[in-house]
Amino acid sequence: MFMKAFLVALIAGICKIDNRVFGMTMIQRPLIVGTLVGFIYGNPVEGMIIGAQFELLSMGLVGIGAHSGMPEITLGSALCTGFVLGSGTGTEVALALALPISTFGTTIGYLTWIPLNHLLSERAKSAAERGDAKTMEICQWMGLFNYFFFPFLVVLLGMLVGAPLFEYLIRVIPTFITDGIKVASNMLPALGFALLMQLTYNRELAPFLFVGFVIVAFLGMSNVGVAIIGAILAVLIFNFSDRGNKEVSVDVDEI
Structure with a gap:
């Protein structure tokens, strides 16, 4: 003891x-x-x-x-x-x-x-x-x-x-x-x-909360499955936002 x-x-x-x-x-x-x-x-x-x-x-x-x-x-x-x-x-x-x-x-x-x-x-x-x-x-x-x-x-x-x-x-x-x-x-x-x-x-993150709720409540997915889907969504959002933030380079000779 x-x-x-x-x-x-x-x-x-x-x-x-x-x-x-x-x-x-x-x-x-x-x-x-x-x-x-x-x-x-x-x-x-x-x-x-x-x-x-x-x-x-x-x-x-x-x-x-x-x-x-x-x-x-x-x-x-x-x-x-x-x-x-x-x-x-x-x-x-x-x-x-x-x-x-x-x-x-x-x-x-x-x-x-x-x-x-x-x-x-x-x-x-x-x-x-x-x-x-x-x-x-x-x-x-x-x-x-x-x-x-x-x-x-x-x-x-x-x-x-x-x-x-x-x-x-x-x-x-x-x-x-x-x-x-x-x-x-x-x-x-x-x-x-x-x-x-x-x-x-907040209003930006609320949809992801309800997506996770729907997946668990109606599809019966485990927490691990929801976490994997969340990780995939995070990667997609990061990739698309990073692509949109890239500056477009313009050659002076093209103007």
């Missing part, structure tokens, strides 16, 4: 420092985090499915500005995937808990690693004014350590304390409540799409 909790926390910590070490490889996204946690429990396919559901939920969640509190989807997906695979329950309850857990992770961040890194950045600025490169280097490494250690600690404690509590709640919660949670959780991926549409929807 402890070893699996430790490995899940280690995955969360490494994924959390992705953009600070690896150059934004997107391993902090729920799809990747869920798959990696699935490997810990010997079920990567189920982990990928759970991560994909969290990904749908979080597609429209973006942080705009330095102080916008975007939910900690990395920590939330690691904890919820660990809860589901560790207890052997369905994904519905965990999906319903994904946003509350992620929001709690954001709150912990604003109480721990974010203010600590602010203090370190201020100290690094003062060291830069003095030309103290050694202190600047220490502050940089300490900031990286904060962004790894505290998420690691949050997930480790969550797995050790929260997983048994999660299993207990699944056993004692009445069936009609869990059934209601399942119905509500099935709507959450649609909510993620709706949030994403608020950012991208």
Whole structure:
């Protein structure tokens, strides 16, 4: 139990420092985090499915500005995937808990690693004014350590304390409540799409949305087939628009 909790926390910590070490490889996204946690429990396919559901939920969640509190989807997906695979329950309850857990992770961040890194950045600025490169280097490494250690600690404690509590709640919660949670959780991926549409929807793109809806609703095509058709349409539009934007060269002797 402890070893699996430790490995899940280690995955969360490494994924959390992705953009600070690896150059934004997107391993902090729920799809990747869920798959990696699935490997810990010997079920990567189920982990990928759970991560994909969290990904749908979080597609429209973006942080705009330095102080916008975007939910900690990395920590939330690691904890919820660990809860589901560790207890052997369905994904519905965990999906319903994904946003509350992620929001709690954001709150912990604003109480721990974010203010600590602010203090370190201020100290690094003062060291830069003095030309103290050694202190600047220490502050940089300490900031990286904060962004790894505290998420690691949050997930480790969550797995050790929260997983048994999660299993207990699944056993004692009445069936009609869990059934209601399942119905509500099935709507959450649609909510993620709706949030994403608020950012991208306009009159130029609306026809493509309805084309995809018609293909799925009336032809029964899978998401992969729709994605392939979308890619083909994107290539055609790019080719035709690029052809129309080419400048026509005129020889002076022809005038």
